[in-house]
Each structure stands twice: as structure tokens, then as C-alpha cells.
Amino acid sequence: MPPTPSSSKAKRPLPSPTSNGHRRQHMEVRKKLPVYQFRKEICELVYQNEVVLVVAETGSGKSTQIPQFIYENGKLKNFHKNISSANRKLRLAHTICVTQPRRVAAITVAKRVAEEMGCETGTLVGHRVRFDDSTDIQGRNTSRIIYATDGMLLREATADPLLTRYQCIVLDESHERSLQTDILFGVVKRAMKARTRSKYIDEKNSCSVSEEFEKDKLIQMRMRKKAKELELVPLHVIVMSATLEVETFQSYFPQSKYIKIPGRQFPVQTLFTPDYQEDYIDSALSTALQIHKYEEEGDILIFLPGSEEIENLAGLLRKYLSEESELGRSISSDEKSGEHEIKKRDMVQSIKGMGTDLHSGHGSIVNGVLVCVLYAALPPEQQIFAFQSKPQGCSRKIILSTNIAETSVTLDGIRFVIDSGKCKERDYNSATGMESLTVADVSKAQARQRSGRAGRVSAGMTFRLYPEIAFDTLDETTAPEISRVNLAQVVLQLKGMGIHDPRSFDFLTTPSQQAMLKAFKQLYALEALDDTMELTTYGKEMAKLPLDPTFAHLLLQSPKYECTAEMLTAISMLSAENIFYRPGGSGDSEDSSGLSAKAAAAHKRFTSYEGDIPTMLTVYNCWRKEAIYISSAKGGKKERKRRRMQMEEASRKNSKSSKILHGDWCTRNFISGRALARAHDVRQQLSEICSRETSRNGLGFDVNVSCGDDIVKLLKGASAGLFLQAASRVSNSVEINKSIRKDMQKGITNTGRGRYKTKIGGAEVNLHPTCSLFGRNPPPKCVVYTELLVTKRTYIRGATQIKEEWLAEVAPKFFR
DNA sequence: TAGGGTTTT
Numbered sequence: 001m002p003p004t005p006s007s008s009k010a011k012r013p014l015p016s017p018t019s020n021g022h023r024r025q026h027m028e029v030r031k032k033l034p035v036y037q038f039r040k041e042i043c044e045l046v047y048q049n050e051v052v053l054v055v056a057e058t059g060s061g062k063s064t065q066i067p068q069f070i071y072e073n074g075k076l077k078n079f080h081k082n083i084s085s086a087n088r089k090l091r092l093a094h095t096i097c098v099t100q101p102r103r104v105a106a107i108t109v110a111k112r113v114a115e116e117m118g119c120e121t122g123t124l125v126g127h128r129v130r131f132d133d134s135t136d137i138q139g140r141n142t143s144r145i146i147y148a149t150d151g152m153l154l155r156e157a158t159a160d161p162l163l164t165r166y167q168c169i170v171l172d173e174s175h176e177r178s179l180q181t182d183i184l185f186g187v188v189k190r191a192m193k194a195r196t197r198s199k200y201i202d203e204k205n206s207c208s209v210s211e212e213f214e215k216d217k218l219i220q221m222r223m224r225k226k227a228k229e230l231e232l233v234p235l236h237v238i239v240m241s242a243t244l245e246v247e248t249f250q251s252y253f254p255q256s257k258y259i260k261i262p263g264r265q266f267p268v269q270t271l272f273t274p275d276y277q278e279d280y281i282d283s284a285l286s287t288a289l290q291i292h293k294y295e296e297e298g299d300i301l302i303f304l305p306g307s308e309e310i311e312n313l314a315g316l317l318r319k320y321l322s323e324e325s326e327l328g329r330s331i332s333s334d335e336k337s338g339e340h341e342i343k344k345r346d347m348v349q350s351i352k353g354m355g356t357d358l359h360s361g362h363g364s365i366v367n368g369v370l371v372c373v374l375y376a377a378l379p380p381e382q383q384i385f386a387f388q389s390k391p392q393g394c395s396r397k398i399i400l401s402t403n404i405a406e407t408s409v410t411l412d413g414i415r416f417v418i419d420s421g422k423c424k425e426r427d428y429n430s431a432t433g434m435e436s437l438t439v440a441d442v443s444k445a446q447a448r449q450r451s452g453r454a455g456r457v458s459a460g461m462t463f464r465l466y467p468e469i470a471f472d473t474l475d476e477t478t479a480p481e482i483s484r485v486n487l488a489q490v491v492l493q494l495k496g497m498g499i500h501d502p503r504s505f506d507f508l509t510t511p512s513q514q515a516m517l518k519a520f521k522q523l524y525a526l527e528a529l530d531d532t533m534e535l536t537t538y539g540k541e542m543a544k545l546p547l548d549p550t551f552a553h554l555l556l557q558s559p560k561y562e563c564t565a566e567m568l569t570a571i572s573m574l575s576a577e578n579i580f581y582r583p584g585g586s587g588d589s590e591d592s593s594g595l596s597a598k599a600a601a602a603h604k605r606f607t608s609y610e611g612d613i614p615t616m617l618t619v620y621n622c623w624r625k626e627a628i629y630i631s632s633a634k635g636g637k638k639e640r641k642r643r644r645m646q647m648e649e650a651s652r653k654n655s656k657s658s659k660i661l662h663g664d665w666c667t668r669n670f671i672s673g674r675a676l677a678r679a680h681d682v683r684q685q686l687s688e689i690c691s692r693e694t695s696r697n698g699l700g701f702d703v704n705v706s707c708g709d710d711i712v713k714l715l716k717g718a719s720a721g722l723f724l725q726a727a728s729r730v731s732n733s734v735e736i737n738k739s740i741r742k743d744m745q746k747g748i749t750n751t752g753r754g755r756y757k758t759k760i761g762g763a764e765v766n767l768h769p770t771c772s773l774f775g776r777n778p779p780p781k782c783v784v785y786t787e788l789l790v791t792k793r794t795y796i797r798g799a800t801q802i803k804e805e806w807l808a809e810v811a812p813k814f815f816r
Numbered sequence: 817t818a819g820g821g822t823t824t825t
């Protein structure tokens with residue numbers, strides 16, 4: 001059996017659950033996993049210690065097996081002998097919660113474990129992710145092993161900081177150091193300290209003396225008292241990590257014990273280039289062609305930083321593969337016949353039944369090689385080529401991917417990895433408050449992770465497009481996300497949990513004080529915090545919303561401007577991934593350039609003169625009017641089947657009307673169906689929270705208040721919500737006139753310029769080309785925006801036109 | 817005028 005990382009467990013064909021025979025079969029498979037031999041040792045460690053660190057490489061089976069060992073061993077349950085029968089009835093602290101950084105992993109691993117245990121998902125084993133909670137279907141509290149996203153457990157901790165339901169928390173994939181996992185570390189430690197029966201050694205006690213810190217100590221004492229009253233059993237924590245970063249975790253949990261479990265990987269030979277490469281695209285191209293020429297079989301995975309590089313290289317590969325083969329053929333025939341003519345023939349064949357009319361370029365075979373691209377912004381229909389097995393007549397697959405293939409998805413059959421050594425990295429400058437996304441060197445850990453992708457099916461090879469001395473200079477690990485983002489939402493979240501001073505929160509890696517301060521300032525400006533940095537009533541409302549503070553404020557301002565229904569839609573759409581699908585590509589194939597024109601034309605009908613907020617409304621409203629969609633957000637298999645039938649029925653009924661199915665509507669309009677569906681789900685969740693009574697932890701306002709066609713109300717609402725992010729056009733007349741004259745000479749009539757200066761901060765920014773205002777002539781004098789990001793230039797996105805004088809009206813404290 | 821890695825509530 002090849003080693004398989006956790007997230008793909010459920011993809012393997014499995015016998016159907018429930019029968020004893022099948023359970024036995026599963027048992028055989030389980031016994032072969034490296035982790036199985038350690039089951040007794042693991043259980044003993046967990047039983048005797050409150051924190052256990054498990055270091056296990058890919059393919060050990062840790063994610064699926066360890067929670068089952070703990071459950072089956074049952075020793076932890078013995079703690080319950082000591083608790084009162086009343087609490088036993090409450091079923092407190094019976095459950096094991098395993099957190100995952102990604103939704104898909106939580107769902108698929110839960111499914112796999114349920115199959116191994118011979119039950120349906122949602123019974124003994126369940127998953128809990130946003131919009132999809134299988135543990136909620138058959139009455140609460142049935143699941144004893146819950147796989148949840150770490151964000152979901154974090155939300156739960158807001159209402160229940162003691163994590164009363166759980167006896168054991170397993171923090172999986174800790175080495176990834178995602179924002180949510182990192183916060184969860186502190187939250188779990190807090191609950192553990194309150195529930196422990198032994199004295200907790202607190203290494204942080206001596207270093208902080210702030211008043212808030214004293215308040216936090218008081219709260220900790222109260223939590224301890226409550227835990228005692230509830231007779232809560234001690235909380236056991238298992239930290240699972242794939243790489244050896246034990247020291248970091250051990251100094252964080254000084255009382256922890258640690259166990260190392262071998263993984264199951266085939267050996268991967270690593271090759272470096274002798275010198276630094278000037279152009280990694282060119283270098284990747286020749287490496288891939290050489291592998292293809294000299295190596296018998298095995299698929300190739302190439303890691304590149306972004307979609308642009310990927311589409312470029314894909315175009316080059318297709319071109320060279322067809323030409324080289326032709327060239328090779330003509331040279332060999334040349335030797336015999338002396339002919340020099342290189343025949344040009346169309347070598348590109350479409351795979352029947354796989355491609356859509358739209359994007360056949362992505363799934364095409366060139367001389368027996370399937371070149372496919374993979375990045376998150378690519379619609380799922382386009383991504384499938386990378387996952388499907390090779391079609392007939394195809395001997396090799398070359399996949400070009402971003403770091404999505406590092407952790408988020410698994411690809412089968414990879415024997416060769418080509419690593420550019422580059423990735424796009426998000427960073428945050430707390431001095432300017434600007435986020436950036438730029439090409440950076442990968443870390444050693446990342447490079448190893450990439451190499452590992454070649455050793456899943458058999459021994460593999462990895463080709464690093466940089467010299468070994470360059471590898472030695474790389475950072476050991478990537479900086480944790482918490483040190484690279486705007487912390488406003490983190491601070492709001494911690495405040496919402498009743499942590500008075502987030503600066504003294506027990507972080508695994510404490511973010512910079514400057515970044516913290518910046519977040520405080522932003523929240524203060526939004527009036528979420530008062531002069532004493534205490535959460536205001538308004539701040540408490542903001543914390544109830546699963547949104548960035550900017551969007552939370554935008555939504556909470558909407559009732560005042562009578563545009564709640566509209567803002568709900570706009571925020572849901574803007575906080576989703578890219579709604580508009582723009583077929584990428586180098587433009588070297590006619591196919592792709594024609595497609596981007598088609599997409600642009602399709603998008604044009606949604607474009608509003610006033611900018612992105614009204615544009616998003618138009619897309620959503622058109623979709624509601626023209627497409628048939630039934631949400632599949634909640635419910636199990638049966639429920640989904642029922643909904644699908646409902647949708648087909650609706651489609652039949654609507655056959656006479658102009659309504660079409662969701663998928664067709666999205667394809668026709670070059671809209672990402674997944675993003676739109678998600679936006680719809682987000683909208684439903686937000687409006688549920690908004691309309692729920694305040695006594696039930698809601699916000700208690702009418703979500704149906706609409707401004708109708710009164711766009712001024714909407715734009716004023718946008719001004720009030722986004723006043724911190726306003727910018728006015730740079731009107732350097734000399735400069736503008738010069739460029740207009742130049743354009744006129746070139747015959748360009750569209751002389752609109754989208755250059756702005758932010759009202760607060762005074763940064764020079766540009767309208768991002770994906771803004772609906774991009775290209776408007778003349779561009780608006782003043783805009784508000786939802787995002788500011790530095791890539792090749794400093795861009796604002798989500799821009800909407802406002803009137804400058806409104807700012808004084810909506811935020812008099814800031815503008816006069 | 818010219819373009820965004822990945823994730824989550």
C-alpha cells in the first residue's frame with residue numbers, strides 16, 4: 001500500500017461500511033499502518049499526560065488512527081467514574097475533537113474513520129465545518145469523535161471557553177501554523193489550565209504586570225471555579241505535527257511528553273542545479289523536457305509561484321512537446337533520408353467528453369503528454385484534469401501547480417517533482433498597515449514537503465532549480481501566519497472570548513507589539529473599542545459576525561442607510577473568492593485570448609458605473625432571477641439527493657420559462673459557480689445571525705430593509721462602512737494632461753486614469769484591473785475600497801464611487 | 817492603465 005496523507009484517505013475505494021466482514025477488512029488495512037504498532041504506547045502517554053506531542057511523517061495514519069485508539073482504549077472514560085451522575089447525563093466531556101486546517105480534510109477523514117468503525121458519518125463519528133455539520137443531523141451529542149476545522153472549534157470556544165463537551169482535543173497539522181490553529185493553541189491551553197487537577201506551571205506569570213493582565217488572571221480563576229463546579233474532567237491535548245519542531249511545542253507545553261512515529265514514504269533522490277538559474281520558467285521547461293526524454297515513466301509535478309507563470313509554462317510546454325517530437329522524428333528520418341523538412345502538423349487533440357467547449361486548452365494531450373494546470377482560482381471543472389487518471393493514448397502527465405499541491409490536494413502517480421523554489425507569500429507591514437503578496441523563496445520545510453510529493457507511489461526524484469548552497473541559506477520554516485497578517489479580526493475574536501489584554505494572550509508565537517497596536521487602533525476607529533480599550537456594545541455585535549471587522553462594520557452601518565438587504569449581498573459576494581472567472585493564459589493560443597474576450601463581454605452586462613458594490617449586487621440579483629439553485633450547504637447524502645431531485649424537478653417546471661440551471665448559468669456568464677454558491681451560503685448565515693433575537697446571541701435587526709433603486713443610500717452606506725478606506729483621485733493636471741496627449745497620439749481614446757491617494761495614510765494606490773471602475777472615463781473623484789494589496793504595484797480592490805463630501809457626514813470625527 | 821499563493825469562521 002502506498003502511503004497516503006490524511007486528506008485523501010476517503011478517496012481510496014473502500015468496502016461499504018457496517019458488515020463485520022468489511023470491518024475485518026478495514027482492520028487488516030489499519031494494522032499495516034506504521035502508527036498501529038504504537039497504539040498502546042500512545043494511549044498510555046495520553047492517559048498519563050495532559051499534553052502529548054505526536055510527530056509523525058506523511059503516511060503514518062496518525063489522523064485516522066490515533067482518535068480511534070483513544071476512543072477504543074477507553075481508559076480516558078474511566079475518569080468519569082469520579083464525576084456525578086448529573087453531569088454524566090449531560091454527557092459532558094465525552095467527546096474527542098480532531099481539528100483540521102481545511103474543510104475538505106475534516107470531511108474526508110471523518111468519512112474514512114466512520115467507514116473503518118462501521119458506521120455512518122454523523123453517528124459515532126462526525127464532521128463539523130461551516131455550512132456542513134453532520135453531528136447535528138441525528139440529534140446532538142451522538143458523535144464521540146468529531147473532525148472539525150480549527151476555525152469551527154475556535155467559534156465554539158467563544159461561547160464555551162472551557163470546551164466542556166470535550167475530553168480530548170487533537171490539534172492536527174500543527175506544523176502548518178495556520179492563523180486559526182495558532183490561536184487555538186492558546187485557547188486550548190487556557191481551557192486545560194482551568195480544568196487541570198494538578199498545579200499548572202505558568203511560565204508567563206512573571207513577565208506581565210498590566211491591569212488587563214490582572215483581569216485576565218481573575219477570569220482564569222473564575223474559569224477554574226466553574227470547571228470545578230461542573231466537575232469537568234481534565235482536558236487532554238494531543239498536538240500532531242509532521243515535522244520536527246518539537247522544541248517550539250515543548251517549550252509551550254513544558255509538561256508534555258513526545259513520541260515519534262515513522263512515516264511511510266518512498267525514497268526521493270534530490271538533485272540541485274550547479275548554478276543559480278536566471279529564469280526558472282525556462283529552467284523548468286528544459287528540466288521537464290529532459291525528464292520526458294530520458295525517463296521511462298512517471299508523472300511530473302512542477303511547483304511555480306503563481307497562475308501567470310503556470311499558464312506561461314503550460315503554453316511553452318505544449319509548444320515544445322509538439323515541436324520536439326516533430327523535430328526528433330525528422331532528425332531520425334533525416335539520418336536516413338537526408339531530408340531537412342520539419343513537418344508542421346496539428347498535434348493538439350482534445351480529450352473527448354472531458355473538456356467543456358469553453359476551456360479545452362487545459363485538458364489537451366500533446367504527443368501523448370497531458371499538460372495540466374492547477375491553482376485555486378481555477379474553477380473545479382478545470383482542475384479535474386490534474387486529478388483524473390490518464391486517458392487512453394496518454395503516457396505521461398505534467399502538472400503545473402502553485403503550492404495548492406503542497407498540502408491542500410493530493411495528486412496520484414507523481415514520480416518527479418520540479419521545484420522552482422519560489423512561492424507567493426503574503427506579508428503585512430504593520431507600520432503602513434499594508435498587505436503584500438510577492439514572490440519569495442520557499443523555506444526548507446516547504447522544499448522538503450514539495451519533494452515528498454514525488455515519493456508517494458514509488459521511489460522518486462526531485463529537481464530543485466537552484467544550487468545546494470542556495471538551499472542552505474533558506475529559512476528552516478515559513479513564518480507562522482499570525483506574524484504575517486492584519487490582526488484586527490484576531491484581536492476582536494480574543495476580546496469577544498473575554499480576554500481583556502490580547503497582548504498578554506499566551507501565543508505560541510507572539511505577534512509584534514506594533515501589529516497588535518495597529519489592530520487596536522483600527523478597532524478603536526471603528527468604535528469597537530472604547531478609550532480604555534474595552535470592547536464596546538458595538539464591538540460585541542461585531543464579534544458575533546464571522547467577518548473581518550471592516551466588513552462587520554460595513555454590515556452594521558447598513559440599517560442606518562436603509563440598505564441592509566443590499567449590503568448583506570455585497571459583503572457575501574466580496575468576501576467570497578473571485579466571483580468572476582477570467583480564463584488566463586499567455587495569450588499565445590488563439591483559444592485562450594478569444595476566451596478572455598468572451599468572458600469580458602459576458603461580465604460587461606453586470607458592470608455598474610458606480611463600482612464593485614453595485615456590480616456584485618447585479619450579479620447576485622441576475623443569478624437569483626435567471627438561475628435555479630438549491631443550496632446543498634447542509635444535510636447528509638439523502639438530503640443532498642432530495643435537493644438534487646428538487647432541482648431537476650424545478651428545472652422541468654421552468655423549462656418553459658427562461659430559468660436555467662445554476663451550473664449552466666455560471667458557465668455561460670463566466671462566473672465561478674463554487675464562489676457564488678458559497679457567497680449565497682454566507683449571505684444566509686449572516687442574515688440568520690442579524691435577524692436572530694439579541695437574547696439568543698443574535699443582532700435583532702431587520703435584514704429585509706432595502707434601499708430599492710435609491711443608489712445614493714447604498715453609496716452612503718458604503719461610505720459610512722468603509723470610511724477608513726477612502727481614496728481620492730490624484731489630479732496632477734500636468735501629468736494627466738501629458739499622458740492624455742500621449743494616448744491621443746497613439747490613437748487611444750480611453751484616457752481614464754485610476755490613480756488615487758488614500759485619505760488616511762496618504763498612500764498612492766491604483767485601481768486594480770479587476771475593479772469594475774477600471775477603465776471608466778473619467779474615473780470617479782473619490783472611492784471607498786475593501787482591500788489594499790501590494791503586488792507588482794499598490795492596488796485597491798472592491799472600489800466603489802462615493803462623493804467626497806459624504807465622508808464628513810458619515811464620519812465627522814475623521815473628516816471635516 | 818494591466819492582473820491575487822493558500823485557508824477559515
